[in-house]
Every structure is written in C-alpha cells, then in structure tokens.
Amino acid sequence: MKPRTLYEKLWDAHVIADLGGGETLLYIDRHIVHEVSSPQSFVAMRTKGRQLRRPETHLAVADHAIPTRQRGTIDDPLAASQIAELEANVREFAVPYAEVNGPEQGIVHVIGPETGFTLPGTTIVCGDSHTTTHGAFGALAFGIGASEQSTVMAAQALRQTRAKTMKVELVGTRHPLVFAKDIALALIARIGANGAVGHAVEYVGPAVSAMAMAERMTLCNMTIEAGSRIGLVAPDETTYAFVKGRRLAPQGEMFAKACEYWDTLRSDPGATYDKVVTLDLSEIAPQVSWGTSPNQTLPVSATLPDPAQIADPGERREAEKALAYMGLTPGTPLLGTPVSHVFIGSCTNGRIEDLRAAAAIALGRKVAPGVKAIVVPGSMATRKAAEFEGLDRILTDAGFEWRFAGCSMCVAMNDDRLSPGDRCASTSNRNFEGRQGPGGRTHLMSPAMAAAAAIAGHIADAREFVA
Amino acid sequence: MSGFTTVTGPAAAMPEENIDTDIIFPARFLLLTSREGLGQHAFHDRRYDADGSEVAGYVLNTEPFRAPPVIVAGANFGSGSSREQAVWALHGLGVRAVIAPALGEIFHNNCLRNGIVPVILPPEQVAEMLASAAAGVAFTVDLEAQTVTVGNAAPVRFDISPERRLALLNGWDETDLVLARFADDIAAFEAGQRKIQPWLYPEETTA
Numbered sequence: 111m112k113p114r115t116l117y118e119k120l121w122d123a124h125v126i127a128d129l130g131g132g133e134t135l136l137y138i139d140r141h142i143v144h145e146v147s148s149p150q151s152f153v154a155m156r157t158k159g160r161q162l163r164r165p166e167t168h169l170a171v172a173d174h175a176i177p178t179r180q181r182g183t184i185d186d187p188l189a190a191s192q193i194a195e196l197e198a199n200v201r202e203f204a205v206p207y208a209e210v211n212g213p214e215q216g217i218v219h220v221i222g223p224e225t226g227f228t229l230p231g232t233t234i235v236c237g238d239s240h241t242t243t244h245g246a247f248g249a250l251a252f253g254i255g256a257s258e259q260s261t262v263m264a265a266q267a268l269r270q271t272r273a274k275t276m277k278v279e280l281v282g283t284r285h286p287l288v289f290a291k292d293i294a295l296a297l298i299a300r301i302g303a304n305g306a307v308g309h310a311v312e313y314v315g316p317a318v319s320a321m322a323m324a325e326r327m328t329l330c331n332m333t334i335e336a337g338s339r340i341g342l343v344a345p346d347e348t349t350y351a352f353v354k355g356r357r358l359a360p361q362g363e364m365f366a367k368a369c370e371y372w373d374t375l376r377s378d379p380g381a382t383y384d385k386v387v388t389l390d391l392s393e394i395a396p397q398v399s400w401g402t403s404p405n406q407t408l409p410v411s412a413t414l415p416d417p418a419q420i421a422d423p424g425e426r427r428e429a430e431k432a433l434a435y436m437g438l439t440p441g442t443p444l445l446g447t448p449v450s451h452v453f454i455g456s457c458t459n460g461r462i463e464d465l466r467a468a469a470a471i472a473l474g475r476k477v478a479p480g481v482k483a484i485v486v487p488g489s490m491a492t493r494k495a496a497e498f499e500g501l502d503r504i505l506t507d508a509g510f511e512w513r514f515a516g517c518s519m520c521v522a523m524n525d526d527r528l529s530p531g532d533r534c535a536s537t538s539n540r541n542f543e544g545r546q547g548p549g550g551r552t553h554l555m556s557p558a559m560a561a562a563a564a565i566a567g568h569i570a571d572a573r574e575f576v577a
Numbered sequence: 578m579s580g581f582t583t584v585t586g587p588a589a590a591m592p593e594e595n596i597d598t599d600i601i602f603p604a605r606f607l608l609l610t611s612r613e614g615l616g617q618h619a620f621h622d623r624r625y626d627a628d629g630s631e632v633a634g635y636v637l638n639t640e641p642f643r644a645p646p647v648i649v650a651g652a653n654f655g656s657g658s659s660r661e662q663a664v665w666a667l668h669g670l671g672v673r674a675v676i677a678p679a680l681g682e683i684f685h686n687n688c689l690r691n692g693i694v695p696v697i698l699p700p701e702q703v704a705e706m707l708a709s710a711a712a713g714v715a716f717t718v719d720l721e722a723q724t725v726t727v728g729n730a731a732p733v734r735f736d737i738s739p740e741r742r743l744a745l746l747n748g749w750d751e752t753d754l755v756l757a758r759f760a761d762d763i764a765a766f767e768a769g770q771r772k773i774q775p776w777l778y779p780e781e782t783t784a
Contacts, residue, residue: 126766127759131738135759137766139777147660149610158752163763166780175608188608195610232777239659239683255661255687256612261752267763269751271738303595304653307679337656339682360776368776403595424651428594521604530627542599542657544622 113378115275116344117310120250120375124233126267136270138262139232142218143170143205145196146523147237151259152199160264162203167266169227170200171208173217175523178486178513181211189524203263216489216515219243219331219457223323224491226356230345230372235262240457240539242333246326247353248345248375253334273340274384276309280317282392287573289467290325291459291537291556293317294332295397297389299407306338309385312377313343317391323352324463331458332539335404344376396572398444399541399554401432406541408444410559410571416440435543436551437531444569447553451534452483452564453546454510454557456520459537460488464557465496469504471561471575477509478567484511484526486518510564522547535563580748581692584673585717588647588710589636596650597657598684602666604658615662616669637670644671647718649703649710652677655684664691674718676725678703689741690751694720696735720746 114122126135143151148170155162162168175189184190193210200207208214214221219240222228228244234251235241237259244251258268278297298305311333318326326343333341343349350369353359360368395409406429408414414433417440420426433440438447454460454468465487477483485505487493493515496502502512519526520538522545528534530549537560538545541552555563558572565575606618624637631638637645648654648667654677655663664687667675673693678700680688688695696718698706706727710716714728720742724732737745744751771778 126762129740131740133738133740135755135762137763137770146607150612150661153612154752158750160752164780186608192608192610229777231774237659237661239657241659253659253683255659255664255683255690257661257690257751258686261755264752265755265759265763266767267755267759269740269755303656304679307653307682334657337653337679337682358779364776368774371774403597424594431593523604523607527605540597540599540657542597544603545599548603548605548622548627 113380115377115381115383116248116312116342116375117250117273117275117340120231121272123231124250129269132271133269134272135267136233138235138266138268139167140227140234141168141259141262142222142227142234142236143168144174144218144238145172145192146174147256148199148259149192149195150256151237151263152203154257154260155203155263162205162263163266165204166206168205168263169208169222169225170196170205171215171218171221172196172210174517174521176210176516177524178516178518178526181514186525213490216491217457217460217517220460220488220492223247223327223352224356224489226353226359229353229359230349231375235268239334240331242339242341243327243331243457245330245333245341246323246343247349248342248372250340252339273310274308276306276311276385276387277383278311278313279386279388280313280315280391281388282390284317284391284394285573287558287576288391288394288396289556289558290321290328292394292397293389293391294329295399295404295407295554296394297387298332298336298404299397301336301387303335303403303405304337306333306336309338310340310342311336311338313341318343319346322463323348324461327461328458335539345372396556396559398559398569400436400438400444401429402435402541402543403432404541404554406432407554410444410569413443414438414440445571447569448533449481449535449553449563449568450532451528452481452560453486453519453534453536453538454484454560455486455488455518456538457488458539459557460486460492462492462495464537465492465501468557468561469501471558471565471572472508472510473504475508475565477564481564481567483509483564484513484519486513487515489515519546535560535569581673581694581720581745583717583719583721584646585715586646587641587713588649588716589642589645590707590710591636591648591650591654592707594651595653595656598655598660598663598681599657601655601663602660607660607662612665614669615666619666619670641713646671647674647676647716648672649706650675650677652679652700654680656681659683661687664688664693668693676703676706689745692745692748694718694745696725698733698735702733
C-alpha cells in the first residue's frame with residue numbers, strides 16, 4: 111500500500127461513501143456543543159421531528175456567553191436566555207451536559223480533552239472554528255456551521271472534501287520563554303492568514319515530540335488562523351499519558367487495546383505532503399501581533415512596518431488600514447507600546463501550563479497602575495488545579511483578577527470586553543477588528559509575554575523578566 | 578429553502594483581504610438565537626459608528642449597494658469564526674452570491690447550506706470584477722450555467738461540486754438527503770467500526 115500521512119489514515123478510516131466530484135460522506139464520531147452555535151441546529155431537529163442518532167457521542171457546555179465574574183447568576187438577559195435554551199435542548203434531546211455550576215464546565219476545547227471525550231483516531235466536530243485544537247491528539251477535528259451540526263446530530267455523517275496535506279517541521283532548540291504560541295504566530299506571519307487554506311497541517315519534529323499536550327493544543331488551535339481547518343500531531347506516549355484515566359476515556363484492558371490502535375496513527379515513512387514548511391525554533395523570538403490579522407505579527411524587538419516602504423500596493427493598503435485601526439505609528443518600536451488591558455485565557459492559552467507561565471512572571475511583582483489584567487482559566491478543572499498549586503494567590507497578589515472559566519474576552523460576548531481605543535495584551539487567538547469589543551485593539555502573544563506586559567504596563571520582552 | 582437559479586444586480590466591491598466573520602457579523606449579536614432578521618446586523622461596525630449613525634461612504638451605505646445580491650471581495654473573505662450567522666446575515670441583507678479568490682472554508686460550506694453561491698475565481702479576474710463592481714456594472718450569477726457575467730463581457734465559468742450545485746438549484750435539505758440515501762451505509766460503517774474501535778461506543782460498553 112502507498113505510504114499514507116496521518117491525515118490520510120484518519121480520513122480513510124471514516125469514509126462512509128464516495129459522493130463523486132471530490133466529495134466524501136465522512137463518519138463523525140464526536141460532536142461538542144455550545145450555547146452560541148447550537149440553538150438553530152436544535153430548531154432544525156425539532157422542526158423536522160428528528161432525534162439524535164447517538165446522543166452519547168455529543169457533549170454540551172456553556173462557554174461563550176457565560177459571565178466569568180461570578181457563578182450562579184447571569185445578568186445579561188440575552189445570555190441567560192441563550193444558556194437556558196441550551197439547557198432545554200440538552201434535556202429534550204438527552205445530550206450529556208457539563209453543568210454551568212458543575213466541576214466540568216469550561217471552554218469546549220479545554221473540557222473535551224480534560225474529560226477524555228477527545229480521543230485519538232476520532233473525527234470530532236463542533237460549531238466553533240478552533241475545533242482544530244483536538245487535532246493535538248491525532249484526531250480529525252474541525253469546525254463546522256450550525257446546519258452541518260444538525261446533520262451530524264441526525265445522521266452522524268457529513269459531506270466533506272478531502273484536503274491537501276502540509277507538513278510543518280519544527281527543528282532547532284528554542285529559548286525557554288518561546289512557547290507554542292510564539293511558534294504558531296511566527297508560522298502564520300511567514301505563510302499568511304490563508305497560507306494553509308485547503309490543507310490539513312501536521313506538525314512534526316523533535317520539538318513537537320517534546321511538547322506537552324497543552325502546547326500541542328496551542329499549535330493545533332492556531333492552525334485555523336493560517337486558514338486551515340485541520341491541525342494534527344501524531345499520538346504518542348505523551349498523548350496516552352494525558353488520556354489515561356480520564357472519565358470518558360477507555361479504561362483498563364480497553365485502554366490498552368485502544369493504545370495498540372492509536373499506535374498505527376502515524377504518518378508512514380515515505381508518505382508525501384503537498385507542501386512542506388520548516389521552522390528553525392532557534393531563530394524565533396517571542397512574538398507580538400501588531401495588526402488586525404494574525405499574520406501581522408513581529409518579533410517583540412521589531413519596529414512597526416512603514417507602509418511607505420511596502421512595494422506591493424495591496425499589502426501596503428492592508429498595513430495602513432491595520433496601523434490606523436490599531437492607533438500605531440509606522441516605524442516605531444513595538445516594545446514600550448502602552449496597554450490598558452491584559453487578558454490571559456482562552457482555548458488557545460487557558461490551560462494550567464499557561465497559567466503557570468504567567469504566574470512565573472507575576473511572582474513577587476505588581477500589575478502596573480492603570481492596567482486591568484484578568485486571568486480566566488479555560489475550565490473549572492483548570493481553575494481548581496491552579497488553586498491547588500497556589501497560582502491564583504500569586505496572580506491575585508500581583509493584582510490580576512482571578513475569574514471563573516469561559517471564553518470571556520477572547521470573543522467578548524459576555525461583559526468582558528474592551529471599549530473603543532482600549533489596547534489589550536491578549537493570549538487569545540484573533541486580533542480581528544472589534545474581536546474583543548468594538549474599537550478595541552488586540553495584541554496577540556503568549557501568556558508569559560502578556561504577564562510581562564501587565565507588569566510593565568506596556569509591551570515588554572518576557573525574557574528580561576527572568577534571571 | 579427555495580431553489581437558486583440566476584441572480585442579477587449590483588455587486589458590492591470589498592477590495593480588502595481577510596474580511597473575517599467577526600467583521601461580517603460581530604460576536605455580540607450572536608446572543609440572538611433566531612436566524613431570521615440578522616441582515617440588519619451584517620457588517621454592523623463598518624456600517625454604523627459608535628452612536629449608531631451610518632458611516633458615510635461605506636459601500637453598503639451607498640446606492641445602489643445597500644442590499645446587493647452579489648459581493649465581490651478580496652482573498653480569505655469569511656475567514657475566522659465558524660458562525661453561520663455571518664451567512665444568515667448576508668442572506669438577510671439580500672446577498673445570493675459571493676465572489677473572491679479564496680473563501681474561509683467553513684464559511685464556504687455554510688454558504689452552500691443556505692442558498693448563497695460561493696464563486697472562487699483567480700485573483701486577476703476578481704481584481705477586474707472589483708473594479709467593475711465599484712463602477713456599478715451589473716453582475717449576473719447563473720448557477721445552472723455556472724457562469725458570472727459582468728455587464729456585456731463574456732460569461733466567466735466557475736467551479737462548484739456537482740452535488741452541491743444540484744442541491745442549491747433544487748433547494749434540497751442536506752440532512753434529508755443524507756438520511757434518505759445513506760442510512761444503510763451509515764449503519765454498516767458503525768457495525769464495522771464497532772469491531773475495530775469498540776471504545777467509541779460508550780452507550781454499549783456502559784449499558
């Protein structure tokens with residue numbers, strides 16, 4: 111048999127039928143449901159009198175609109191009614207649900223892995239573009255729309271077009287304060303926000319093998335920002351160690367049997383990719399986005415682009431527009447740009463490792479006067495683990511607010527949002543116009559860099575915060 | 578949904594790359610759980626300033642582009658969030674076809690499910706169309722013939738999957754179609770997968 115990539119193996123293992131014209135009916139093993147993208151999917155089910163084909167293969171949670179200041183009450187009537195609608199839907203359709211006030215509530219892409227719902231070798235969908243995250247487990251995971259969700263609910267199947275493949279090789283040794291977030295941003299800066307459109311991206315190389323699951327998830331999570339719906343890392347012992355013992359993971363003998371199967375989920379020697387990109391990590395500094403698309407990213411020590419120096423008219427226009435929106439002066443250094451807000455959290459960087467990295471910078475220091483800095487754990491389980499380690503104390507002693515779990519200021523659907531002109535150092539995934547609130551300005555970076563910005567009161571180099 | 582055949586009218590030119598779904602439909606309106614009436618929020622933060630008045634000169638605030646049947650845009654239109662509300666809002670605004678050199682992949686699929694024809698053409702061709710659109714030349718998108726016609730120019734052919742085209746032309750419901758045609762295949766797939774990966778069937782192992 112022709113050598114196959116991991117993507118091709120996962121794809122082949124889920125083909126129900128060839129539909130012709132390059133399309134395939136693909137079997138969907140798992141579906142994660144949140145309050146914002148699912149209401150219309152359930153309406154379609156109800157209108158058509160359909161039932162869920164396999165209720166146990168879904169997992170629902172409220173994360174996008176939920177407040178993070180408190181639990182128990184929801185002040186915004188629209189958010190309250192949206193979450194109430196989710197709860198009515200999960201009752202009616204018997205969907206397993208992580209309760210709002212329960213121990214498993216959190217961001218879809220954090221609790222999937224934490225509960226063992228996310229397993230290697232599966233197809234996983236969610237009405238959320240950052241579903242790429244779960245590819246870190248060697249799962250074929252991708253975001254879909256509400257209509258597609260409804261098809262998955264009823265049929266456990268979706269029409270899909272097979273993607274091309276792209277290998278991203280990470281070589282070289284990185285600085286201890288260069289994280290997966292920096293690598294992802296550097297990659298997007300290099301290949302562009304549509305650099306991976308139509309491709310399934312697989313991350314390989316010794317640096318990937320050495321990464322903990324949290325960093326692999328960050329890499330795969332950000333893959334959508336390069337235009338690809340699919341990021342992948344082959345499962346290995348690190349993956350199995352993470353999955354083992356989780357509530358929904360196979361147990362005992364079944365787990366051993368699963369590992370044997372998962373061992374086959376590696377790209378074959380000699381498998382070919384449509385594109386190959388190699389990144390030398392020794393050349394990557396901490397990254398900061400300066401514009402309104404994630405590819406508008408630079409090393410922290412760089413100066414802002416000067417549109418007058420950009421030859422390509424399209425690129426020049428994009429840079430002018432972004433600098434104007436961001437309120438930045440061409441040709442000036444990124445370092446020292448004052449920030450009014452700091453957000454540490456999201457499905458990109460809201461895991462325990464991220465909170466540790468932020469706390470390591472914050473330890474014994476104070477958030478600069480006038481900066482509002484919030485830390486929003488990705489899940490209630492993460493929050494609890496962080497409190498067990500004392501991270502909450504370190505962060506609150508430094509002046510950060512310590513919140514309950516949710517998407518919060520990554521999507522600005524609850525009351526955590528910027529006002530026009532506010533500037534935020536953010537560990538989230540999108541610096542789009544208005545993403546963190548209308549007129550808000552977002553600089554994407556790693557948790558260590560965001561913590562450094564909070565302490566300094568401006569964009570700073572986290573490497574200067576360690577002895 | 579009713580079927581799609583041909584649409585003719587002005588095309589709004591959006592000569593900009595990476596117009597993401599947050600721009601098309603800002604997240605704060607996602608708290609609305611209906612799919613009807615979302616057109617008023619399409620491109621909200623581009624169309625209106627902070628006090629709610631129209632931003633003068635923005636294409637969608639300019640005649641004859643207030644409810645354009647066609648949008649011509651730069652690469653990566655519809656990138657970012659998977660929110661189908663972006664497509665419902667465009668549909669609510671009156672948009673029935675989007676022409677660009679590349680579209681966000683999830684957005685692309687969402688268009689196909691909602692009676693909006695995604696038209697992918699080479700960048701040079703789109704650049705010409707952007708200029709014609711801005712000049713107010715009428716566009717015709719003919720799904721039956723798979724062509725875009727700009728004014729009196731020769732029709733330009735575009736690609737679309739044959740099944741998707743048929744579904745759009747007939748207004749078919751994808752879920753109905755899958756259930757009607759593939760119920761047995763889905764069951765057969767599950768029977769096979771259950772043998773190889775029994776741990777994926779918790780409803781049986783825990784029962």
